[in-house]
Structures are given as structure tokens and as C-alpha cells.
Amino acid sequence: MKNNITPLTFCTLLGFFLLMLSPIVIKAQIVSAPPGGLWNNPATWIGGIVPGAGDNVVIASTVSVYPTSQCNNITIQSGGILQNRSSNSYTLFVNGNLNNQGVIQNSTYSLTVNVKGNVNNSGSMTNGTLSFTGTANQQMSSTQPLHVDNFVRTAGSGRILATTNLSFVGTAIDLNSDTLEFTTGTALTIDGGNLTDGVMFRTAMPALQITTDNGTHVNNFTIDSQEARLYGTLLVFGSANTFKHNVINFGTLKSQNNNSYSLTVDGNLTNNGIIENGAYSFTVNISGDLTNNGTWQNYNTVLNGSGIQNLTMTQPYSGTLFTKNNTAGRARALSGLSFVNTE
Structure with a gap:
């Protein structure tokens, strides 16, 4: 009797049989x-x-x-x-x-x-x-x-x-x-909340747009974006907050009211809004360029970069202190500079 099952057919049938047995x-x-x-x-x-x-x-x-x-x-x-x-x-x-x-x-x-x-x-x-x-x-x-x-x-x-x-x-x-x-x-909005203990990251343009209000604060937080644009009111709590690269403030940036706090800007800071104290003093440390087109009236702004830091002002700086604390590098004025009641 002739066997009509070819090797290919046999392998196919065997595979199907084994599949049926598998869970x-x-x-x-x-x-x-x-x-x-x-x-x-x-x-x-x-x-x-x-x-x-x-x-x-x-x-x-x-x-x-x-x-x-x-x-x-x-x-x-x-x-x-x-x-x-x-x-x-x-x-x-x-x-x-x-x-x-x-x-x-x-x-x-x-x-x-x-x-x-x-x-x-x-x-x-x-x-x-x-x-x-x-x-x-x-x-x-x-x-x-x-x-x-x-x-x-x-x-x-x-x-x-x-x-x-x-x-x-x-x-x-x-x-x-x-x-x-x-x-x-590309955008984060927080109404009456907080950002704690972590990193907010964006690797490329367009800019990361951050809108905060109603008591929103950052605490032990890093914003790491090629450009971050701040809108609304953002409160800084503690002294372990770092904003990197290019930061542009269109809103109000200030310390929370319960104590004196500081912010580190590891890059450039442009102010088109308001930078001011809360109930206590607010210190801003900047390693890059500073541009002021708004109201800048916090307690102390510290230039701590090791290279050339360019300064541009279309509006006066009226904070209590304006400090350069790194002996390396220099501060270079790219425009006229105006200070009001500043040491």
C-alpha cells in the first residue's frame, strides 16, 4: 500500500499535534x-x-x-x-x-x-x-x-x-x-500642588512650558530641559532645587513664606516677570548669563559661574545684594546696568 504522507506533511501534522499538547x-x-x-x-x-x-x-x-x-x-x-x-x-x-x-x-x-x-x-x-x-x-x-x-x-x-x-x-x-x-x-500645569524629590526632563526643543499657581511649590526638585518657560506663580521650598540650561520666567518666582530659601540656576536665567522674596529672603545662584526685562527684587542674586557671565538689563535690579563669589571668570555687561538700593 502506497504511503501518501510526505515528510513535509508529517512535520506539519507533528507540529500541530505538539501545539495542541502545549499549554x-x-x-x-x-x-x-x-x-x-x-x-x-x-x-x-x-x-x-x-x-x-x-x-x-x-x-x-x-x-x-x-x-x-x-x-x-x-x-x-x-x-x-x-x-x-x-x-x-x-x-x-x-x-x-x-x-x-x-x-x-x-x-x-x-x-x-x-x-x-x-x-x-x-x-x-x-x-x-x-x-x-x-x-x-x-x-x-x-x-x-x-x-x-x-x-x-x-x-x-x-x-x-x-x-x-x-x-x-x-x-x-x-x-x-x-x-x-x-x-x-511639552507642557505641565499644576494648580495648587507641588513637585517633590525628582527630575523633570526634556531633551530637546521646543521648550518645556510650566504653569503653576495657587501655592504650588518645588522641593528637592530638578528641572532639566534645554529651555524651561515658567508661567504663573512658583514657590521655592528648601535649598535643594536646581533649574538647568535656559530658564525664562514669565510669571512670579519667589521663596515660600515660611523661611529663607535659595534656588540654583545651572545655566542662564532670563526674567520677563517678577523675582522676589516671600515673607523671608530668597537667594538665586546663577552659573550662566543673566537677563532682566522685568521686576527683580529678591534678597540676593549670586553669580557663581567659573566662566564669563553676560549681564543684560532693560529694567533695573532692585534686590538687596548682587554678588559675584567665584574668583574665576568675570561678569560682562552687554547693556547698561541699573541698580536700585543694592549693595
Whole structure:
């Protein structure tokens, strides 16, 4: 009897047979039922299965996290609500990506969302904490202002990559010595929050535009951008803040009111707005060029560069002190200079 199975056909059949024997891992997608409910209740989910660490979740109704819960990717659809159970504060661990088109909010207490992947927000986020916990770079995009209480980076490697402009209202941004890098995003707005313990980075032009108001302050923070443009009012807290390269102030730059503080500008500083003291004194240390086209009236401005530092003024400097403290290099006037009540 003639055998019609060729070697190629045999190999194909064998491969198919072995594939059928191999375990296939498919992440389930679990969708919330119309009534919604508690995360740990099977009745909350279509099919009656409570999501686990490897499941992709779609929130199409109101789901309350209880107890501490986890999933892989999660999407909150328009009309969907993700919140904590109102009896206490709870945490959701997202091992993949978070896509919010609906509402993420607190319910009486606080909801913390820890994310290892990327975050995309086109809805409303007013919950307690959004924490980036991945060990690789994590992308962040948002077309709506974020009203979270805390925006935190907790991993020891990787960084947050802002792929859109970002806007925060009442948010404490704590990078824990990590970096928020603006890639395709070019603007940050903070209304009534703070920037703490980290680096804001942009590698190339156009300039990074930073708008702050309502008591927003920086503390132990570095702005590292080829050009940073400051708008609104920014308060400087502490004396471990550094702004690098070219800094242009269009708003008000001053020390916070509770003590005397200083700012280091490791580069050039152009003032088109106001630089002044808070309730106490404010010292600005500059290693590059100084240009004043506005009101400059802080306690002390220190030229500490080791090379030539060019000075240009179209408006007078009226700070208490104007100092050169590095014996190397020199200060070179490129225009007339005017000082009012300055030592």
C-alpha cells in the first residue's frame, strides 16, 4: 500500500499535534455586569468570575474595590465608575495598563491605584493616589486634568514618559528620586500642588512650558530641559532645587513664606516677570548669563559661574545684594546696568 504522507506533511501534522499538547495561556477579559457591585462579589461580573492578577477587566458599571484587588489590564469605559468601598481605603494593583474613559474616584475614604504598565486618561480621575510601580519606562497620557491627591513613582528603575501635556489640580507629585520625562508632551500645569524629590526632563526643543499657581511649590526638585518657560506663580521650598540650561520666567518666582530659601540656576536665567522674596529672603545662584526685562527684587542674586557671565538689563535690579563669589571668570555687561538700593 502506497504511503501518501510526505515528510513535509508529517512535520506539519507533528507540529500541530505538539501545539495542541502545549499549554496555551490566554488572558481572560472580564466585564462588569450592569448593576455593578463589590469587586470580590461574583455577581458583579458577567459570567460570575471575580478577576484575578492575570485577567483583563472592563468596567462598564460602578465597581467598588474590596478588599485589596488586582488585575492585568483595566479599561474604565465611558459611564463606568471605579471606586473604593466606602467603608475604608482600598488598593487596586494593575499589573498591565490602565485606560480610563470613565470615572476613577474616592468613595468616603480613598482609592489607591498602583500601575505597572502605561496610563491613558481621557476621563475623570479624582481618587487618592495614582502610583507608578513598574520597573521599566511607563507612558503617561491624559487629555483631561488629573485631580488625584497623589501622583507617585515608587520603582527604582525606569521613568515616567509624558506623551501628552499634563495638567494637575491639587496634586502632590512625588517622584521619589526618579524622573518624569516629557517626550512628545511639552507642557505641565499644576494648580495648587507641588513637585517633590525628582527630575523633570526634556531633551530637546521646543521648550518645556510650566504653569503653576495657587501655592504650588518645588522641593528637592530638578528641572532639566534645554529651555524651561515658567508661567504663573512658583514657590521655592528648601535649598535643594536646581533649574538647568535656559530658564525664562514669565510669571512670579519667589521663596515660600515660611523661611529663607535659595534656588540654583545651572545655566542662564532670563526674567520677563517678577523675582522676589516671600515673607523671608530668597537667594538665586546663577552659573550662566543673566537677563532682566522685568521686576527683580529678591534678597540676593549670586553669580557663581567659573566662566564669563553676560549681564543684560532693560529694567533695573532692585534686590538687596548682587554678588559675584567665584574668583574665576568675570561678569560682562552687554547693556547698561541699573541698580536700585543694592549693595
